[in-house]
Amino acid sequence: MKSPEKFVYVFGSNRSEGAAAMKNLLGGKGANLAEMCRLGITVPSGFTISTEACTAFTEQGRDAVFELIQGEVLAGVKFLETEMGKSFGDASDPLLLSVRSGARASMPGMMDTILNLGLNDEAVLGLARKTNDARFAWDSYRRFVQMYGDVVMGLKPVSKEDHDPFEVIIDMVKAQKGVKLDTDLDADDLKELVQRFKSLIRARIGRDFPTDPWEQLWGAVWAVFESWNNERACVYRELNDIPASWGTAVNVQVMVFGNLGDSSATGVAFSRDAGTGEDLFNGEFLVNAQGEDVVAGIRTPQQVSLVGSQRWAELALVSEEERQLHYPSLQELMPDIYQQLLHAETTLENHFRDMQDIEFTIQQGKLWMLQTRNGKRTGSAMVRIAMEMLQQGMIDEKTALQRVVPDRLNELLHPIFDPGARKAAVILARGLPASPGAATGQIVFHADEAETWAKAGKDVILVRQETSPEDLRGMSVARGILTARGGMTSHAAVVARGMGKCCVSGAGAVHVDLKARTMSIGEAVYHEGDWISLDGSAGEVYAGQIATKDAELSGDFGKLMALTDKYKRMDIRANADTPDEAMVARNFGATGIGLCRTEHMFFEGARILAVREMILADNEAGRRKALAKLLPMQRGDFEGLFREMHDLPVTIRLLDPPLHEFLPHDEANQRTMAAEMGVSLGKIRMRVEELHEFNPMMGHRGCRLGISYPEITEMQARAVFEAALNVRAAGIHVKTEIMVPLVGTVREFNAQADVIRRTAATVFAERGETLDYLLGSMIETPRGALMADSIARQAEFFSFGTNDLTQMTLGFSRDDAGKFLPEYLKRGIYEHDPFRSIDQKGVGVLVQMAVEKGRSVRPDLEVGVCGEHGGDPVSVAFFDQAGLDYVSCSPYRVPIARLAAAQAAIAS
Template sequence: MNASSKFVYLFGSGRTEGSADMKNLLGGKGANLAEMCRLGIAVPSGFTISTEACTEFTQRGRTPVLALIEAQVLHGVAFVEAEMGRKFGDATNPLLLSVRSGARASMPGMMDTILNLGLNDQAVLGLAAKANNERFAWDSYRRFIQMYGDVVMNLKPSSKEEHDPFEVIIDMLKEKRGVQLDTDLDASDLKELVQRFKSLIRARTGHDFPTDPWEQLWGAIWAVFESWNNERAKIYRELNDIPQSWGTAVNVQAMVFGNLGDHSATGVAFSRDAGTGEDLFNGEFLVNAQGEDVVAGVRTPQQVSLLGSRRWAELAQVAEAERARSFPSLEELMPDIYTQLLHFETTLENHFKDMQDIEFTIQEGKLWMLQTRNGKRTGAAMVRIAMEMLQQGMIDEKTALQRVSPDRLNELLHPIFDPKALASAVPIARGLPASPGAASGQIVFFADEAEAWAKKGKAVILVRQETSPEDLRGMSVAKGILTARGGMTSHAAVVARGMGKCCVSGAGAVHVDMKARTMTIGGMDYAEGDWISLNGSTGEVFEGKITTKNAELSGDFGRLMALSDRYKRLEVRTNADTPEEARMAHSFGATGIGLCRTEHMFFEGERIVAVREMILADDESGRRKALAKLLPIQRGDFEGLFAAMSGLPVTIRLLDPPLHEFVPQDDASQRVMAADMHVSLGKIKMRVDELHEFNPMMGHRGCRLGISYPEITEMQARAIFEAGLNMRAKGIDVKAEIMVPLVGTAREFNLQAAVIRRVADAVFAERGEVLPYLLGTMIETPRAALVADSIGKVAEFFSFGTNDLTQMTLGFSRDDAAKFLPDYLKNGVYEQDPFRSIDQTGVGMLVQMAVQKGRSVRPGIEVGVCGEHGGDPASVAFFHRAGLDYVSCSPYRVPIARLAAAQAAIGV
């Protein structure tokens, strides 16, 4: 690219160069600002520096990019000056600017914003005279210095225990003046803050605060570009699968002011409830406030609508009279502005045909729209909004399916508090129901410690005065989030909803002491490590742990699933080893069992003793004696699965893991085993040594065990056939599919198939009846995929074991890859963890090849996948394209896979 390339796009009432379909270039914020201008909505004029400039900046640095964009930025500022009737850098009629980031995917709070840019010691006097409001001007100046010092000059707390150094100065001055709120400080106090802030910056950074507006502007532009690669932005991209290569746009926009007095305000609103999905216009605002005040959680915001205000009062246990007096809604306080805002909201939702998250400022009675975007919402809200918009005729069926992210269905499927346990629980505090759900955990006060505790397997509740983007990683691992400050649009609330995390915000009775690592509620202290429970649907906080129960799926969820089934081609089965798992998966819509891992049954109760007897046996006779004890147990297991599936296919994999997994490896456990089995410790140690393998996952396992010890295969086959006939005698239809694991050659399969068919013939002769069954194999070695045509001549179905196929193809041990995979992902070696989302260009090619080869010799062969990839939406889309018949996944991921299969069919 060169200086003639276009990097800057204007938007305003007189000229708009962007549109909503330019998000890749202008970012979501810039594209939507331009679109609002096109719709005739009042937007402060500005310009957007494209994401391409950010990419150039990341690759080449400041100086080359300055040469590319400098003239275009100068032109952009001149355009805004003409539109707004003010002059950038002027001392008497100054144009002040906001500089904000805006990636193509919404990343709330992840990157940096600077407001009131352009102020210095002369311009602040001009601003005061122009507005006839000295306090407003100096308040704007101190805010600008504080933001710029943080974002551009990198003046931040030196440790997690240290408070924001700017806030420390503010708190000291408030204490000196004997006031509680920032708004209680007068103009002279704010002048003092400005000077003290400048001195702090000079002392901590060694540089003076810049007074030249153009130096300020360029510093802010570079800082926003750099914020694309700050730690919290990287974490957010990692959590939300946003590519690093996208970059961010920079939006430079004329300032409008919500802190000009009681006829000015700033706020955030949603066209529908982001927590429940209800078709209710709602939001929060603050009178005489600016920018980040609403979401920062420092002041308790007021509700936009009267209905929302009444609901908030009920949740916060505030009397109606007190609500009306102290917390009037915008609808009550400024009815004409509210009507105009409602009109804008309706216009935007109808235009974008999705729930909108809007930011607005009211400057002395004039409404300005600062942003609109598709709002973050909970999984439940996502489903309800999609289905209600479908019913309202706003969107069609395919769009409704596209509107729900499959992974977000997880939130609807996991447990909620058991009403019986909840009935006897008394809340110790109440806040706002910022993000629905139920969570119990141990209190942790710092995000990095929440992460450390979670890695140890502990359930944690992150408790903060208010959260900030730096807390993102801790929020992502916490079971729930509790904040003492903040509203429904605070950082904690918005991010928690985006993550599907339970969150209670603005619990005013909670007093957090970060240094002491305690929270106090009504005189009762709760220390780090104490257990609490949160109900994010009601805003209640409870002491201790509360038991949970399975969630009850809503009618909207059922309608979404029915719609998914109407469009999907892939069937969705489940991986289930017990009747309980099978029944749960069936209730979630599974159309069969795609993988029953029989070895999981061997570890329960007394079964492990019989398994160990088999392993310790000196000959075939001894092994058959032990296996005879396992036969009735296995038969009962299979009966339960056939009953739970009642006519749906049940795919049973024969014993797969190496035998060393069934014997203890440490000396103490071996002594216990010796005593339990009445054999010498020496015999156990000798057998453990014999079973030892350097690479057991590629050793004596799967069909190799069955070939060495065919009596194991015999026992399992007999258990399957007898169980099937027993269930059919009870009137239950049985569809049995027997799967031979880890084959690499047709001969391996044939050796095991001969054993199974011999047992089948014997059982059928004994019982005088026949049970139809399919006999197939897992394709989990690269060789099996390469010779799938020869295997397909003898196997009646294929099921891809993509866990093993991935590790054998890539040469990665899935148990050890965590040591280096983060570095691979960071450096772009792989875009996704290949054990989470299938490597489509490598492992995927083997899958496609095996499908083609198998069907070349057996056109009707049934082909599925039973590895963990079967529940990953991106992998499901690939399996759809590859022509598979079904995917199989864990019970809780069945609805996710059903929706993903529908989206794949309609081409999402």
């Protein structure tokens, strides 16, 4: 790696070397701190060590990076000493620092913040004298040792059932004193905690807590860099497709203190509601506290705004008098500071033109801004904020479309609790509506077990006292998350909103016993595996399972979808096999059916018996007899699809899977089949053995079946044409497309096309009328892509079956790749799962080649894609660049693909 000329960038009251545009270099936090300084907002002075230093740390190691950045870090500290008029390491008047991580994308799971760095046994005495507050000084030292011992030195609970060892000691000291709250401990108690903490670290870690401020600082810097590749950060990157090559920055700032008495406080606020998107300034704060207290879920915070406080009081079911006494808002408690904060958030939202998530500290009546970033929000809030900012003139239409992450629309499209069923349900507890949505599942208390249960196909609700970054993987698979402690800005709330997970936080009536694996609410005790339901929009916890109903899409969603149609180039079709699926797709804006998998129609009711009769037949006559039973069933299926889609195209794929999939392979079901069909068990066993294939994916399937048994293709074609004519007779305009699967050579296509065209001519002659239709080919074998110009001379359209094309190009079985693909992704052999996002450098090249070759002989060739990639936003962008006419995806991903197609068109 070539070393950059500069690694450290300072920011302060009169100087800012960074800017918001330098996000990739300084990380989101560092870039925005620098930008706030440029805007004249009061920010504690500091410096940022760039992401390039982290990359060098990963590639070259600690010693090499120390040589690279040592001089610049020394200069950065000198800058802070000049700004503050203090010296780092001066025990009489110590310059204390905070150290935070900050990647270009917000990354829950990296190193937690270190506060009060620079304290030791001498400096704490100097701080006490300087502030004339011994309790404050020892509380700051206690916090520093606890944070540093945990996140830098790595002192963790011995097992997942154990409590934080530092908190265990705090509880012991409080018990000895006979007090309940940390705030009841005096300076001597806090001094005792520091000594106990340091003894614990020495006993558990095997080395002393560092007393040299420079050793403390470098230890924190290395810990930030190391946290970029810790397990929880890697999990988050994997879940959110964040490249490991980005690295993280380190932000070092002078300390400001929110725990200097009742005129001090710390908090987090949002310029708009992160859950609903409402244009309402809101947030949470704690008086006489430091930053991590607010989000750690240890104390229940107060609301920033009066409106937020009143709403919180309603949810918590406390009286207005109790609210004013125990939970007054910042607006009521410190009205001048509130107005300054309101002005700052308005300035920041107007400047960044997006909803802001800000952190602040009030030190003895002075407001300091610690951070701003584009706030995480739910899918529904994302849509509302984009559309309201468009209406308010803050952003234009293209920006509004680009503000919404396509996959987050998923949250708006899935079921919610049925009001009738919820009305009859029993409310167990109420908490804060941390992340909206509905979830029903079985109680699980540990994140790793939530993973195991989810892999077994169970719906789980992760129940915790409060969550931590170590719970990230379990949170990602849970249907919902319930915590007993924490506010709207706790870890559980923020991460759940980012994931689009339903979450109820701060349900104070809930008591969690991890060792007993129970959750108690009053006298009632619930065990692991019991069913509960969560309403994250109302903050309610219910007993048992509650029925759901389809989501009701908001007006903002409709406006967003209308914008997608204005800008997208590609059409969006749906993969649908039933009229119900077609109706859902059409309601979501699908412009046709891009894939009807006819084999899915063969498994219902009596149909499977007719299919099995065909498979067991000894000759063509026997097969035709069985197919005659299937004909009216298939015709009725197609009529339903044509009626539902009326003027939109319907693409019907001929039978694709191998015949063995329609037969049972275990003896018990084979005996049942023999009894139902009146044949011998031996005949069924013999046919199963005859149909057995070593590699069915590349076996007797697709057009190969139709070539071996043209009567199957004939029956399906007749069903299509008769259905189309019947529906047209009812006054419905029908657009029919028939697709031949697994074509690798034009001769395969022609063999099937001849059968289809002969059948069409026969049906048209019988009915005395004709019908326009298109006859096309699936391109899902590498040879099909290579021979696309030859095939296109006969086929009128192409549709890429990217599932099979990926399997055959990469040589990966989709069913077996899970055994090794996670390791490939972890080691960077593949950047993305190729079955989720199209392999652009391999499979994608075949797609581009086939489009070019096909249109070279048929310029008006219609080209689409109907694999799972049709609903993946990254793949949709690639298909737009490749010049496809449409993508086809599952009905519930149609809005996602519409938005992705619009974003792709804007980007190009």
